[in-house]
Amino acid sequence: MSGSGRRRRPTQVDIARRAGVSQATVSLVISGGAAADQIAEPTRQAVLAAAAELGYAANVAARSLKGGRNHLLGLYTFEPVFPTDQRDFYYPFLLGVEEETAAQGYDLLLFSSVSSAADRSIYAGGGNRLKLADGCVLLGRNVRREELAALVQEDFPFVFIGRREVEEGQLSYVGADYVAATSDVVGELTRLGHRRILYLRAIEDTEPTRDREQGYREGLAAAGLEVDESLIQGLDDPAELSAEHVEHWIGVYGVTAILVEPTEDNRLVDALTAMTDGERVRFPEDCSIALLGDPPSWTPEQRDWTRFSLPRSQMAREAVRMLVDLLGEPQPTSRQLTVPCTYVPGDSVGPAPVREELP
Template sequence: MAVTIKDVAKIANVAPSTVSRVIANSPRISEKTKEKVREVMHQLGYHPNFIARSLASQSTQAIGLIMPSSTDIVFQNPFFPIVLGGLSEGAQAKQYVLHMTTGKTDHEIYEGVVSMIQGGRVDGMILLSSKVEDKVLSYLHEQDFPFVVIGKPFKDTESITHVDNDNFKAAREVTNYLISLGHEKIGFIGGDLNLVVTVDRLLGYEKALEEAGIPLTSEYIIHNQFLREGGREAVQILLSSGAMPTALVVADDLMALGVLNALDEVGISVPEDLSIVSFNNVMIAEMAKPPLTSVDINIFNLGFEAAKSLIQKIENPNEPAKRIIIPYEIVERLSCSEPKAKKGSTP
């Protein structure tokens, strides 16, 4: 016979309503009582019936995740498993489950989001990226449906809760780091220009060059997908143009791995011939040859804070919009050095 709330209440010596409030993590119940009831639940093997709770409370206890339309990026780029880990932990803390959208195109994803919301299958949505043109974000905003963006919205920034790094500042800082080593021929390999993170990092890179009085060279700027192949293709474009910089700011570690592979194939050594700084600081950066200097953007925390912020909005509709900035850190490894010309002129 299945264990019931009444069974838990009897052994814990509390009212059934108290058990219900513990399951809902009500602030009206003391932590001591919560611990006692949860211990009894564990001993008895009691699992709350979330479907029944949803019918009673008009809440699904579910969060929808809006994934990129490119499955290659989701399955290959380590950013997504890590951010999903943070989202999962943040949701689990409040007993929410996660539902992922599926779709091969932006249109399919949009239709899936509309269906999910109109069908009452989720209490809120999290966008795992921010685009310059984003039909889904506009729909959520117009519907006044609870949602949070990982990344900075391109517009309506003050009225949309989002969790982000200061990508402009980070890109400016790593470009200045390369300039401080003596580099003047610095390139930028970024992702899709429809992604706000790409735009912010590009602008930070350009600002650092401008402040240093270094002319912008358009041939040094390449955009591609946040994939290993994207980095390889970017190097091929640079080589074919004949405009090879002495240093690169690469907007993603997986792309940077592709850059390293392509450079190695043509006999260009890192950092002896070319220095590289990348972003994300996933395991790839540490295991690359040479290990990559990378910006640690605290991916797990981006996910955790996004889930936490969305649940706050769900449980308190009057919760004001917030901008949560997750700190970053530049982790120096072995992929950067002075340019060859400078080394040769050192006494």
């Protein structure tokens, strides 16, 4: 109704008229990014002043005009973190970020996707959406490397939870020490007499996978064992892991222990449980097995698989602290922190079974 008295929200056209510039100029100033640097400073100030006067995104524009901050930290995930099969894995990260953000006196803004999960992008719409916040914590396995590189080039303050690298420069991250944790598991297996240890790695060549493989190699070297490349194998889908696989590795390669990367959902643990229920392969009587990370939704009622545990909540807290420190520096430089994991003995590793030597 025209007589309702409701005030129309100002638009970028209104700002352009007030500042005496084009709408394209207003869009560049408001959205920020590298292109905004092409705008003369007096013009930029005029646009921000007009935006503040008209009440257009006043909380952002007014602070930008004063050169201040929003006192707002962002959390962006490269994949959905709330599906039922993944929420238990991501929950400690989310909780740690939320609690430490509050402890640091900041508000937290969760950036959800404006498109489908497959098209999830920081730069959806052409601009860096994270700039609503002073800085951002990033999380996720399936990252867009080109977007991390763009953030580095923009000097936008962010910290990744997990070790990530880009060719365009160094970024700040808080990672789990997969190298030392995996090496320690190998050391425990060799102490129990295992000499034929198979490493079942993820197909994707990500930093966590490379770190685990490095730890596997270092652990064997520390025990005086040479690396048999045939004992480093990949599996497309951990849900396909079966008793047939394990029996093949035992019979053909003489394997007595297996190291395997867990998934962020329950596929791997479900496959292992199915093997245990089938009784064709017994862990650890026939073959020891250890997980190189946490089962996503383990409870005391489930089998206590031998593994190491990621300090997920601590990693999230450290990421927030690092981000706040970066915001306090006039010219922040990238920082990297690696946090130790915790060995969980479990019940799926035991002494190496005595078998005849392969010819």
